[in-house]
Amino acid sequence: MRIALLAPLPPEKNGIADYANHFRTALEQLGVTVLTPLAGVAGNSEAIQHAIAAFDWQSVDLVHAELGGGRLGEFLALRELRKAYPQLPLTATVHDPERIVWRREHLPFPLNLMERLPSPLPQAAVVLADPLTLREERQVAKGLTRLVTLTRLGADCLTQRMQLPAGKVAVINHANLAIAPAPLPSLDTLRLLYFGFIYRGKGIEDLVQALADVFKQAPELRHRVRLTLAGGTAAEMAFGAGGNYLEQLNAQIAALGLTDAIDWRLNLPADDIAQTIQAHHVMVLPYRESKNSACSGASAAPVARCPGPPPAGAARSPPTRAFAEEVASGNGAIYPEGDVPALGEQLLRLARTPLLARDWAERAGEIGRERLWPLTAQKFKQLFEQAISGAPYGA
Numbered sequence: 001m002r003i004a005l006l007a008p009l010p011p012e013k014n015g016i017a018d019y020a021n022h023f024r025t026a027l028e029q030l031g032v033t034v035l036t037p038l039a040g041v042a043g044n045s046e047a048i049q050h051a052i053a054a055f056d057w058q059s060v061d062l063v064h065a066e067l068g069g070g071r072l073g074e075f076l077a078l079r080e081l082r083k084a085y086p087q088l089p090l091t092a093t094v095h096d097p098e099r100i101v102w103r104r105e106h107l108p109f110p111l112n113l114m115e116r117l118p119s120p121l122p123q124a125a126v127v128l129a130d131p132l133t134l135r136e137e138r139q140v141a142k143g144l145t146r147l148v149t150l151t152r153l154g155a156d157c158l159t160q161r162m163q164l165p166a167g168k169v170a171v172i173n174h175a176n177l178a179i180a181p182a183p184l185p186s187l188d189t190l191r192l193l194y195f196g197f198i199y200r201g202k203g204i205e206d207l208v209q210a211l212a213d214v215f216k217q218a219p220e221l222r223h224r225v226r227l228t229l230a231g232g233t234a235a236e237m238a239f240g241a242g243g244n245y246l247e248q249l250n251a252q253i254a255a256l257g258l259t260d261a262i263d264w265r266l267n268l269p270a271d272d273i274a275q276t277i278q279a280h281h282v283m284v285l286p287y288r289e290s291k292n293s294a295c296s297g298a299s300a301a302p303v304a305r306c307p308g309p310p311p312a313g314a315a316r317s318p319p320t321r322a323f324a325e326e327v328a329s330g331n332g333a334i335y336p337e338g339d340v341p342a343l344g345e346q347l348l349r350l351a352r353t354p355l356l357a358r359d360w361a362e363r364a365g366e367i368g369r370e371r372l373w374p375l376t377a378q379k380f381k382q383l384f385e386q387a388i389s390g391a392p393y394g395a
Contacts, residue, residue: 001031001032001033001061001062001381001384001385001388002032002033002035002059002060002061003027003032003033003034003035003060003061003062003063003064003384004034004035004036004037004055004057004060004062004063004064005020005023005024005034005035005036005063005064005065005066006036006037006038006063006064006065006066006073006074006077006078007020007023007036007065007066007074008020008066008069008071009021009024009036009039013232014069015069015095016066016068016069016071016095018270019066019095019174020066022175022177022373023066023175023373023377023380024036025373026175026373026374026376026377027377027380027381029374029377030374030377030378030381032381032384035060037051037052037054037055038051038073038074038077041073042073043071043072043073043074043076044072044073044076044105045076045080045105047073048073048076048077048080049080051077052077052080052081052084057081057084057085057088058085060088061089061384061388062088062089062090062091062145062384062387062388063078063081063088063089063090063091064090064091064092064093064380064384065077065078065090065091065092065093066092066093066095067092067093067094067095067096067100067101068094068095068096069095069096070101070102070103071101072101072103072105074092075100075101075140076105078090078092078140078143078144079136079139079140079143082140082143082144089145089384089387089388090143090144090145091144091145091146091147091148091383091384091387092144092147092148093147093148093149093150093172094147094148094149094154094158094169095150097149097150097151097153097154097155097157097158098157098158098161099133099134099137099161100137100140100141100158100162101133101136101137102126102133103126103129103133104129104132104133104136107125107126107129108129108132111125111128111129112125134161137162138162138163141158141162141164142162142163142164144168145387146168146169146170146383146386146387146393147162147164147168147169147170148169148170148171148172148380148383149169149170149171150171150172150173150174151171151173151325152171152325153325154171155169155170155171165393166393167392167393168393170383172376172379172380172383173371173376174371175371175372175373175375175376175377176368176371176372176373177274177372177373178372178373179274179278181365182275182278184281184357184358184361185279185280185281187281187354187355187357187358188224189223189224189225189226190224190225190226190281190282190350190351190354190357191226191228191279191280191281191282192211192225192226192227192228192280192281192282192283192284192347193227193228193230193276193277193280193282193283193284194207194227194228194229194230194231194283194284194285194286195230195231195273195276195277195283195285196231196232196285197231197232197233198229198231198232198233198245198246198249198266199233199245200245201287201288202286202287202288203286203287203288203337203338204229204249204286205249205252206286206288206338206340206343207227207284207286207343208227208249208252208253208256208258208262209252209256209340209344210286210340210341210343210344210347211225211227211258211261211262211344211347212256212257212258213340213341213344214344214347214348214351215258215261217344217348218348218351218352221348221351221352222261224351225261225347225351226261226262226263227258227261227262227263227284228262228263228264228265228276228280229249229262229263229264229265229266230264230265230266230268230276231265231266231267231268232266232267232268233246233266233267281354281357281361282332282350282357282360284343284347286343287337288337288338330359330360330363331360331361331363331364331367332360332364333346333350
């Protein structure tokens with residue numbers, strides 16, 4: 001089997017690039033030839049059209065794309081390929097299942113005039129153009145042979161919003177690397193971890209406030225609970241119209257008297273991620289924006305000591321209903337989005353009953369072993385074989 005993979009890849013630094021790289025490696029280990037004809041190509045129509053014209057698409061059995069993260073290139077490529085090659089099987093994993101893309105490449109007149117104006121007018125223009133964006137999304141989705149989401153909720157949302165027939169969207173959970181098991185850290189000190197990009201919309205300030213509330217309500221826990229903030233600090237995310245977010249977060253931590261209770265691991269090297277996660281008991285993902293959390297790898301692969309990250313359980317917030325799906329089998333807990341007191345209650349419960357972390361870790365390990373990359377790649381290979389043969393959905 002020969003497939004063309006349309007996706008960001010390292011050295012690009014984002015979650016989908018990492019996912020696509022592991023995906024490619026796992027497929028190649030199954031004997032699948034994976035070509036990347038759009039690697040390094042700019043994500044605009046002109047560049048995409050040139051790249052499509054330069055590649056022999058009849059030399060591959062199927063094209064698979066990774067969609068999400070605000071990227072347009074892969075979406076544009078699928079649109080052009082369906083026009084040029086009506087019979088070519090096209091599949092895609094949709095990482096943000098509320099939408100395939102969040103904006104059009106070009107806004108129509110007169111909305112395009114608003115792009116040059118101060119914020120929030122450009123954002124308002126994107127919202128006003130949303131009906132056009134949705135129409136284009138539905139056209140592309142209709143032309144795809146199969147779509148894949150990481151959760152059942154994602155599949156349901158995508159099917160409904162894109163008006164797709166039942167069964168066209170398959171669910172293949174986020175996979176894990178095979179990482180050597182590590183024992184759970186001592187429960188004498190409960191170690192909490194936030195892991196992800198450090199920028200607004202992640203709800204990190206909610207987590208900091210909730211931790212302060214826990215210490216205020218139960219001062220005896222102050223030296224028995226620690227929080228680590230780990231992740232990337234891309235300049236375009238940390239520095240925006242609202243000022244320097246990192247400085248503001250540090251100021252909040254200082255004002256709440258939490259400086260001695262919080263550790264930082266910024267711009268964590270990839271080789272240190274698994275070890276860092278395994279050094280903690282629970283990952284807390286207090287996301288506020290659903291587009292950040294609908295199908296993140298952290299929510300979709302709740303694995304702890306073995307065989308890989310992320311950790312044991314998490315207090316996670318809807319609209320991340322996908323998070324609720326991921327922790328439904330006893331590997332974590334959820335709370336309502338933006339509800340700081342509710343988050344504090346979950347942290348307090350965990351701090352007072354630390355054996356919960358052990359139970360969550362055991363269940364997370366079981367889930368992780370079910371989602372190793374070789375097993376996940378086999379599921380994708382089977383889906384590709386069905387798409388190539390023209391088998392009906394669910395066959």
